[in-house]
Amino acid sequence: MSAVVHGVIALVPDACTSCMICVRECPTWCITVESHAEQVSEPGARRPRTVSVLDRFAIDFGLCMYCGICIDVCPFDALEWAPTIDHSSASRDGLVHDTERLSGWRMHE
Amino acid sequence: MSTGMQTVPREAWHETFAGLVSDGFGYLDLLTAIDRGDEIEVLAQVVNPDGAELMRVSVRLPSDDPSLPTIADLFPAASWHEREVAEMFGVAFAGHPDPRPLLRRTSLGRPPLRTTTVLAARVAMPWPGAADPESAGKGARRRQLPPGVPAEWLSDGPR
Numbered sequence: 001m002s003a004v005v006h007g008v009i010a011l012v013p014d015a016c017t018s019c020m021i022c023v024r025e026c027p028t029w030c031i032t033v034e035s036h037a038e039q040v041s042e043p044g045a046r047r048p049r050t051v052s053v054l055d056r057f058a059i060d061f062g063l064c065m066y067c068g069i070c071i072d073v074c075p076f077d078a079l080e081w082a083p084t085i086d087h088s089s090a091s092r093d094g095l096v097h098d099t100e101r102l103s104g105w106r107m108h109e
Numbered sequence: 110m111s112t113g114m115q116t117v118p119r120e121a122w123h124e125t126f127a128g129l130v131s132d133g134f135g136y137l138d139l140l141t142a143i144d145r146g147d148e149i150e151v152l153a154q155v156v157n158p159d160g161a162e163l164m165r166v167s168v169r170l171p172s173d174d175p176s177l178p179t180i181a182d183l184f185p186a187a188s189w190h191e192r193e194v195a196e197m198f199g200v201a202f203a204g205h206p207d208p209r210p211l212l213r214r215t216s217l218g219r220p221p222l223r224t225t226t227v228l229a230a231r232v233a234m235p236w237p238g239a240a241d242p243e244s245a246g247k248g249a250r251r252r253q254l255p256p257g258v259p260a261e262w263l264s265d266g267p268r
Contacts, residue, residue, distance in 0.1 A: 020238060020240065023237050023240075026238075029236060029237055029238075029255070033240065034240070035242040
């Protein structure tokens, strides 16, 4: 058995390109991604490149069924299982974890 | 384990299972339904534990009149399965000993597992995947739609 249980889902914000693949594949519609486009000029490049910058990534664990499809489909490994299972909450809003809380669930090697 | 399969007309449903019971198929493995659009398919699987044989029997019922005689008199375990199929697919089981809904409080409203039943949550909530950061500021290219959800269910879809 794997050491990593299907606990909470953690986010690696630096790896996320806000490509929306996880949001669109999620069967329960529990992921929200907000982002904006920025122009990046690189030395030697003819014209500036447009990149998406992540503003907010949120998972509503009140809707999530822990299927892990988002983790499987992410091409950039920006989502991963973390072993925590005590992320229950006394309020409905407390089950919505945004960028900071999701990245805090990461396991440190 | 050898597996047999047969499709029977609705009139032969009960007598088929009565025959299977006397042939030793005494264990009900499964009873469920599939919405095929114009028809509701009810499917049951029985097992003969001695001969390690499995028989799958299915019947096609018209969607506008899905009724079937109960087999709960032959297999008491069929009672719960038939109650579930009744409330989820709207199939009426004639002669059922206890036709109360099994999982839902009432059988009011449309049967939830029929494909013509609109999922209210999909209508009420905008799809989060509709946001398109790649074409932000460039005008939307192709409108993204959630997979597996009919367009007329969507809150911003065609009416």
